[in-house]
Amino acid sequence: MKSIRAISHAIVAMFILSQSARCRGQEDFDISPMQKAEKEALYSTIQGFVGDSWNGSDLYPDPCGWTPIQGISCDLFNGFWYVSVLNIGPIHDNSLSCAQDLEFRPQLFELKHLKSLSFFNCFQLQKRFSATIPTEKWENLAGSLESLEFRSNPGLIGNIPSSFGLLKNLQSLVILENGLTGEIPSNIGNLIRLKKLVVAGNYLTGRIPDVFDGLNELLIFDLSRNSLSGSLPSTLGSLTSLLKLDVSHNHLQGDLVNEFAKLKNLTLMDLRNNKFTGGLTLSLEEMCSLAELVLSNNPLGGDIRSLKWEKLKNLAILELSNIGLTGEIPESLSELKSLRFLGLSDNNLTGNLSPKLETLPCLNALYLSGNNLTGEIGFSKEFFGKMGRRFGAWNNPNLCYQDGVISTSHVPYGVKPCQKEVNLLESNSKTELINGPYMNHTFHFIASKGFSSCATNAFSWNCMEQILVMCLLLILI
Numbered sequence: 268m269k270s271i272r273a274i275s276h277a278i279v280a281m282f283i284l285s286q287s288a289r290c291r292g293q294e295d296f297d298i299s300p301m302q303k304a305e306k307e308a309l310y311s312t313i314q315g316f317v318g319d320s321w322n323g324s325d326l327y328p329d330p331c332g333w334t335p336i337q338g339i340s341c342d343l344f345n346g347f348w349y350v351s352v353l354n355i356g357p358i359h360d361n362s363l364s365c366a367q368d369l370e371f372r373p374q375l376f377e378l379k380h381l382k383s384l385s386f387f388n389c390f391q392l393q394k395r396f397s398a399t400i401p402t403e404k405w406e407n408l409a410g411s412l413e414s415l416e417f418r419s420n421p422g423l424i425g426n427i428p429s430s431f432g433l434l435k436n437l438q439s440l441v442i443l444e445n446g447l448t449g450e451i452p453s454n455i456g457n458l459i460r461l462k463k464l465v466v467a468g469n470y471l472t473g474r475i476p477d478v479f480d481g482l483n484e485l486l487i488f489d490l491s492r493n494s495l496s497g498s499l500p501s502t503l504g505s506l507t508s509l510l511k512l513d514v515s516h517n518h519l520q521g522d523l524v525n526e527f528a529k530l531k532n533l534t535l536m537d538l539r540n541n542k543f544t545g546g547l548t549l550s551l552e553e554m555c556s557l558a559e560l561v562l563s564n565n566p567l568g569g570d571i572r573s574l575k576w577e578k579l580k581n582l583a584i585l586e587l588s589n590i591g592l593t594g595e596i597p598e599s600l601s602e603l604k605s606l607r608f609l610g611l612s613d614n615n616l617t618g619n620l621s622p623k624l625e626t627l628p629c630l631n632a633l634y635l636s637g638n639n640l641t642g643e644i645g646f647s648k649e650f651f652g653k654m655g656r657r658f659g660a661w662n663n664p665n666l667c668y669q670d671g672v673i674s675t676s677h678v679p680y681g682v683k684p685c686q687k688e689v690n691l692l693e694s695n696s697k698t699e700l701i702n703g704p705y706m707n708h709t710f711h712f713i714a715s716k717g718f719s720s721c722a723t724n725a726f727s728w729n730c731m732e733q734i735l736v737m738c739l740l741l742i743l744i
């Protein structure tokens with residue numbers, strides 16, 4: 268007990284120290300002036316978002332010096348302070364929070380050294396009032412603005428202004444989880460310094476513009492969770508630095524582009540929940556850095572053996588559920604030594620299950636349910652013990668496990684034991700097993716596990732959390 272108390276006190280002391288260090292840091296200031304126009308523009312801009320009752324000149328007479336405003340940073344240019352960072356929204360306890368009927372004031376565009384502008388949780392959904400992003404004047408910020416973010420603003424509606432295409436110094440454009448509609452403006456292709464392009468979680472429609480041939484510094488491309496349609500643009504192949512490509516949860520269709528082969532640095536590709544067809548294109552096996560490939564819930568089709576899977580030797584997550592795959596599960600998959608998650612559920616896979624899959628050293632989730640796999644599952648009892656409920660093979664009517672080899676607690680759900688003799692009642696008991704009441708439960712349990720990749724890590728984090736909570740409780744007592 269004593270030692271736990273000591274630890275908890277140490278934690279509290281560290282916390283207090285870190286807080287006071289932060290406060291002291293804020294007090295460090297240079298006695299440099301700020302031009303009146305810049306100061307007025309800052310006050311007015313903020314007032315537009317937080318409401319007229321906020322009296323900036325009264326509360327923060329020296330906003331870049333000894334009365335800093337939370338969320339605002341300044342830089343010196345020729346001996347004067349200028350606002351360089353403006354974060355609106357409740358990021359910290361004492362941040363600026365937004366008013367109900369807020370507006371973008373034109374003074375925003377007078378902050379000519381603004382490098383970073385962000386809005387978080389600011390524009391709330393309400394019937395009476397909703398805001399749109401101004402369409403004009405962004406060119407005033409073209410020389411300085413490097414980062415522009417709109418996150419979690421459900422009340423921000425209207426289109427993405429095409430004048431964003433004028434912000435030629437932009438390195439990060441994040442438009443995440445707002446209420447925006449319309450198309451992605453094609454002059455986004457002018458933003459050749461972009462490293463991060465995220466327009467996920469809005470209501471965008473139309474095609475993805477084919478304008479990416481100049482964006483060869485882009486690292487992150489995330490257009491997921493919109494209603495985009497049409498096919499993938501071929502200029503995606505110009506994004507040769509790309510690390511992450513996510514267009515999941517849209518209505519995209521057509522074949523996977525051959526240009527994927529040029530994305531040699533891509534580590535994550537997520538195309539799930541679209542309408543892609545045309546099978547697995549060979550370009551996939553050329554993406555040699557891929558660690559995570561998710562294609563589930565598309566009509567793709569084709570034979571799973573059409574790719575040389577062994578070429579994707581960094582793969583850790585391979586999710587190919589419900590994409591109309593046929594053929595037998597190839598042994599080449601058992602050469603992917605980093606594989607942790609293999610999802611092949613709800614396809615038309617046939618043939619026997621190679622016991623070699625068991626030799627994958629990192630594998631901790633294997634889902635094969637809803638196929639037409641046949642024969643005996645040849646995995647060892649240790650393998651079933653290790654996988655537990657993260658092994659799913661139900662709804663394979665002709666698959667069975669070797670009775671007696673597996674201890675009863677590790678029997679795979681929904682799979683029947685192999686029988687030496689043909690049993691006339693077999694088919695009845697089989698459907699009972701598959702449709703039995705406990706199947707729903709199992710499925711939800713496994714689904715909720717999702718991609719949980721490293722059970723041991725998750726466990727230790729939980730432990731840490733519990734220890735911290737215990738410490739806090741002890742202090743309170």
Ligand SMILES: *[C@@H]1O[C@H](CO)[C@@H](O)[C@H](O)[C@H]1NC(C)=O
Pocket residue numbers: 322324325
């Ligand atoms: C804001 O504060 C200043 C200084 O205290 C005062 O002169 C001014 O009238 C105030 N403005 C408003 C709109 O309340």
Ligand SMILES: *[C@@H]1O[C@H](CO)[C@@H](O)[C@H](O)[C@H]1NC(C)=O
Pocket residue numbers: 507508509532
């Ligand atoms: C790919 O990654 C490597 C290693 O991080 C890097 O040296 C190389 O420049 C990258 N390629 C491109 C086209 O960005």
Ligand SMILES: *[C@@H]1O[C@H](CO)[C@@H](O)[C@H](O)[C@H]1NC(C)=O
Pocket residue numbers: 568591593614615
């Ligand atoms: C997959 O199997 C289902 C049911 O047996 C069948 O209706 C469907 O046509 C098959 N699809 C392919 C691509 O073979």
Ligand SMILES: *[C@@H]1O[C@H](CO)[C@@H](O)[C@H](O)[C@H]1NC(C)=O
Pocket residue numbers: 617639641665
């Ligand atoms: C499953 O495969 C068996 C042969 O292995 C075949 O007889 C049966 O029709 C297939 N079932 C479906 C639903 O495709």
Ligand SMILES: *[C@@H]1O[C@H](CO)[C@@H](O)[C@H](O)[C@H]1NC(C)=O
Pocket residue numbers: 703704705707
């Ligand atoms: C299992 O799910 C099926 C279909 O979703 C449903 O009809 C059935 O009632 C469920 N059974 C139980 C026991 O929840």
